[in-house]
Amino acid sequence: ADGPIELSGDVIEYDARTDMAKATGGVRVTRDGGVLTGGEATYNFKTQEVTITGGVTAVKDDMNLTADKLFSTANQEYVADGNVVAVKGENTLVGPQIRYNQATSDISMPNGGSASGPQAEIKGDVLSGNLNTQQYHAVGNVYLNSKTNDVQSTSNEATYSGNGQDFTFTATGNVNIKSPSRNIITNSDNAVYNSAENGKLVLTGNAVATQNNNIVRGNTLTVYMGDNINIK
Amino acid sequence: MTKKVAINKGKIAVYLLVLCAIGLVYWAYASRPNVEPEDAKPVSKIMTYNNNSLKEEVNGKLIWECYAEKMSVNQDTQIVDMENIKGTFYREDGSSIEITAAKAVYDQAKKNIEITEGIKAHSTDDMAFETDKVTWDGEQSVLTCDGNVKISKPGMVATGDKAESKDAFQNFKLMGNAHIIKGDINQ
Numbered sequence: 001a002d003g004p005i006e007l008s009g010d011v012i013e014y015d016a017r018t019d020m021a022k023a024t025g026g027v028r029v030t031r032d033g034g035v036l037t038g039g040e041a042t043y044n045f046k047t048q049e050v051t052i053t054g055g056v057t058a059v060k061d062d063m064n065l066t067a068d069k070l071f072s073t074a075n076q077e078y079v080a081d082g083n084v085v086a087v088k089g090e091n092t093l094v095g096p097q098i099r100y101n102q103a104t105s106d107i108s109m110p111n112g113g114s115a116s117g118p119q120a121e122i123k124g125d126v127l128s129g130n131l132n133t134q135q136y137h138a139v140g141n142v143y144l145n146s147k148t149n150d151v152q153s154t155s156n157e158a159t160y161s162g163n164g165q166d167f168t169f170t171a172t173g174n175v176n177i178k179s180p181s182r183n184i185i186t187n188s189d190n191a192v193y194n195s196a197e198n199g200k201l202v203l204t205g206n207a208v209a210t211q212n213n214n215i216v217r218g219n220t221l222t223v224y225m226g227d228n229i230n231i232k
Numbered sequence: 233m234t235k236k237v238a239i240n241k242g243k244i245a246v247y248l249l250v251l252c253a254i255g256l257v258y259w260a261y262a263s264r265p266n267v268e269p270e271d272a273k274p275v276s277k278i279m280t281y282n283n284n285s286l287k288e289e290v291n292g293k294l295i296w297e298c299y300a301e302k303m304s305v306n307q308d309t310q311i312v313d314m315e316n317i318k319g320t321f322y323r324e325d326g327s328s329i330e331i332t333a334a335k336a337v338y339d340q341a342k343k344n345i346e347i348t349e350g351i352k353a354h355s356t357d358d359m360a361f362e363t364d365k366v367t368w369d370g371e372q373s374v375l376t377c378d379g380n381v382k383i384s385k386p387g388m389v390a391t392g393d394k395a396e397s398k399d400a401f402q403n404f405k406l407m408g409n410a411h412i413i414k415g416d417i418n419q
Contacts, residue, residue, distance in 0.1 A: 004415035012410035014390065015403045021412055045388075045414050 006030040019045045034060030048074035063088045076102035105132040120146040134162030150181045166196040198226030277307040296321045310340040321400040329355040329400045343370025359385045388414045
């Protein structure tokens with residue numbers, strides 16, 4: 001921490017030897033313009049590590065996080081545990097554990113969860129990504145839902161990359177894609193979707209596309225799910 | 233007949249006078265103030281000393297000592313009233329904290345001290361505190377600050393309603409509106 005650290009609560013016990021303080025009751029930690037609140041906190045002034053529990057909130061700039069417990073290190077890395085909801089700008093992360101690096105905006109959710117933005121939402125057993133670049137990678141039971149383009153995908157693994165209004169995603173392993181409004185269902189080993197290219201979806205490996213009882217099979221299929229639909 | 237009546241009246245008047253006198257004497261006796269005999273009133277023996285010191289040692293180790301410009305020792309209550317004091321409390325590591333104040337009261341029986349008025353404290357390792365009242369609990373060996381506590385060390389200021397410590401404020405516990413600010417405080 002660069003600036004001063006402020007710790008307040010009903011009771012604070014300070015140990016000069018360890019340079020640590022334990023605060024209980026209405027705890028508030030202020031550091032580098034960020035504010036942590038909770039029921040109990042331990043602050044190590046030497047290492048700048050803080051552990052805070054009991055209905056935790058962490059607010060800094062446009063980041064607002066709530067959790068059961070939060071551990072924060074000196075180099076602005078946060079590990080939030082238990083019912084974690086983190087909102088940063090238009091993005092919301094929900095999961096049992098979120099690791100967030102405030103300096104780089106990198107996030108990781110080793111126990112899974114979801115990341116959602118204005119265009120799409122991605123879920124998986126393990127998630128990682130970056131809140132600034134809007135890129136997320138999910139592994140295990142991946143579900144990706146594009147709210148704006150009505151494209152839903154399930155797969156073993158997927159990478160989502162948002163780019164303002166547009167987004168792309170790459171899915172691998174048991175890829176199943178639906179677009180209810182277009183009445184299209186596809187299955188393939190892999191798929192790459194790009195909303196910017198007229199909703200271009202390239203399916204590779206055991207590719208099958210079905211629309212209104214019409215079925216097309218091939219090793220590689222390209223489906224345009226933009227304004228008008230066609231499959232090549 | 234008339235002469236006889238006159239004598240009777242005289243006699244009655246005399247009897248009345250005598251009765252009044254007796255009544256007056258009885259009233260005077262009954263309402264006398266209950267004055268204790270001069271030597272029964274308890275007088276506390278107060279011994280006064282100037283520029284004197286008290287100290288407490290445990291197992292030969294000096295725990296605290298207190299110098300006072302004026303000490304009034306009540307032999308009966310074992311209470312020592314002190315003025316313009318300088319108390320020093322010693323820590324395990326040999327460092328100490330010195331407290332100056334206008335007033336202090338030492339209870340010799342309980343080994344407790346209460347320090348008030350104009351309290352200033354400074355330790356050999358550059359810690360200082362201010363507060364309304366300091367108490368030393370001899371039995372628990374706990375030093376307590378009560379009211380408007382402000383503890384300052386290089387790079388740290390701690391405030392609270394109350395604070396207590398078992399090692400002369402090397403470590404301490406703040407209670408009530410506890411607040412610590414650490415780092416470059418002038419930022």
